[in-house]
Amino acid sequence: MPFWRRKDSAALVFLVSGAVWMVVGTFAGLASAIHLVAPDFFANIAWLQFGRVRAAHTGSVLLGFVTAMLIGGAFYILPRVLGTKLYSEPMGNLAALFFNAGVLIGDVALLGGLSQGREYAEYIWPADVLIVIAFLLLSINFITTIIRREEPLLYVSAWYFVGAIIWTSVVYPVGNVMWHPDTGSQSGIIDAIFLWFYGHNILGLLVTPLAVGIGYYMVPRIARAPLYSQMLGIIGFWTLLAFYTHIGAHHLIQAPIPTWLKTVSVIDSFAMMLPVATVLINWWYTARGRFSKFLVNPAAKFLLVGSIWYAITCVQGPVHSLASVQRVTHFNNWVVGHSHIAVLGFTGFIALAGMYYVLPGITGRRIYSEKLVNVQYWLVLVGLIGFFVVLSAAGLIQGQAWLNGATVYRVIPELKAYMVLRLVSGLPIIAGAIIGLYNVIMTLFRGELIES
């Protein structure tokens, strides 16, 4: 049987590509961080210039690493919670091919100076097309799998997985304004509204529900306890959808857009605490009294800590959507700190949790080295905590100084130490990514076979 027809081959391709992109993406992050410490380090190397490599960093980690790795987990988990098999492995592999080709072409084009210049939606049109085709293929695959299931109950994880994929099939082309292939944009201030609708929903309607779906699968199994409440899961699903779709404009609180839109975005940002609370209450109550089980299993450790990052992210997020808080935190490194704990802390940790959890089931081999998973866990965690602390502090310094009347140029020297610490904090994360990739590849070929 050719590889692309084999059971769980699509899941495997997505997981391994995610592990590869984690290495690529974190190196792009390293190159960006070096610029902020030593701006002449890559002097006149066009493709390593900050503005280009920074966009390649966000594209690689957000889509290439986190999204792909979460989809890989979903490919494995979806048929299992439905008591059926995946509708089509070849279609899943084709989606992986299109998706990774999209990210690769998008990144290479960015480094070569082809960009649409809209944050998180920088990829040029051909890359967008490949990614949308991938999501349409995923939608067909997931929906048909659901329809063909035997199990009467549709478990919460399946809701979140299917939702994430079909919503993104809509949000991605709309947010990227794909009916204008040359610019990928609307005109004027409207374009900012389109962009941040996309920019926030790619987090809220794609990686968040995928990560939540994986958590809903893993938590009861690791805790060996029934889910605390199926109903809370469903409330969380609908409230996530209802509130998250409205909050993009909180990126534009001081921009010239209608006040009602800003108000809606702030109110819904706070309302977001509701779906987040349903998830965390549900997971933590399911695990109550059994947390020790999470500490002996390295995959579960990633999950537990991912849920804590989720809590921190989603308290911080609503608070700095307030105009009075944004007076200080907007436009500076505070927000960069927030996006790192959201993407790497919450969804990235859960993507890694999902990968290590399902990999033995896919390959029939134990993880090559649990010790290396632990090492990766600590490296990424320490690096990320460093990031969060350093960037939040730097952001407050910038924000307060500007509010005090200091020019941007005057504040740059004050950030020197923080930019150095940020660079240093990134190194363990890169080391973690490399160790993770090594561990995944070794598992595929050298992992100890599991007796069935």
Add this chain to the structure above:
Amino acid sequence: MRKSDSIIIIGSLMVVFAATLAVVYWPVFTIPNRPSDLWRPLTDLEERGRRLYIANGCTNCHSQYIRPQDWGIGAERISQAGDYYNQRPHLLGSERTGPDLAQEGGEHSDDWHIAHFINPRFTSPRSLMPRFAYEGMDNIKALVAYVQSLGGDDADARMEIQRRFHKEAVAAYERGPDENVKWLHSRVPKTWRAMPSESPATEASVARGEKIYQDFCIGCHGPVGDGNGPAAEHLYPPPLNFTILRRHLVDGKYIGGILYYQIMNGITGTAMPYFKKHLESAKIWDVGNYIMVNFINWRDDQLPTEGIPASYEGKEAAPVSEQPQPGPTEPGRGGAR
């Protein structure tokens, strides 16, 4: 298809569509799509520069919108929706690693920008911006044209002043170094010329001035103040050589007031920018003192004065005359209004 399946698939997609309609398409139909008072279309060269700006990801560090709370960094005009009329894509940006550029047009001279694009450290020693020499001079000129257009009509008004004084400055420079200094002095308001440094040139003041000189001035005026910093080869007229000022002291003794005024307001039309938004008053006096002591080898801060010294000056204060000279206006008459 079971009922629960159709609820998630069709039902949730309907929610997504409803939300898109409410928070994306409703604004599309209700936000007036009109240019603002200062909007103008871009020229072909400026448009080319804009594409290079996008290609190089400049938006990742430079915002293009001035917020209401930006009073300290030049919110002479808070950005309006119409400023972005017809722009595809918008370039509002989300981070300020570098300064906001919404009103950058005409803030600096063209040659300042060229030196700055070739190596930002030439003009701004603490800058974190990458070098853009790899783009080649043709593209750099397009980038400069675009940056000089930011701010629309307001930018054009600033560029008008740049061009007017550029002509004067070039003509003066070409008459020779002494004539150049005479012209520079003549472009300082009279009240500022016969004025000493109003801050004692103490060791501490000169040390503070040195730090500021290194952060702001050294790239053009050079480490020894002779106007041969690394930016100089790209600038015309070139930066001033401070050492010749010794033979151009006003009334044979004053230079502090002129230094202060020119650091504060810049010499628009040349690459010399204004610094009053970067530096508070005391810092401008300090850097003036540093230049005076190190490059002109002259101090005017101890000349007798009528002014009441600042309290901290103590032993360093300039001698104060017992009987102040009567002012130009008589009490009670008032000035011309």
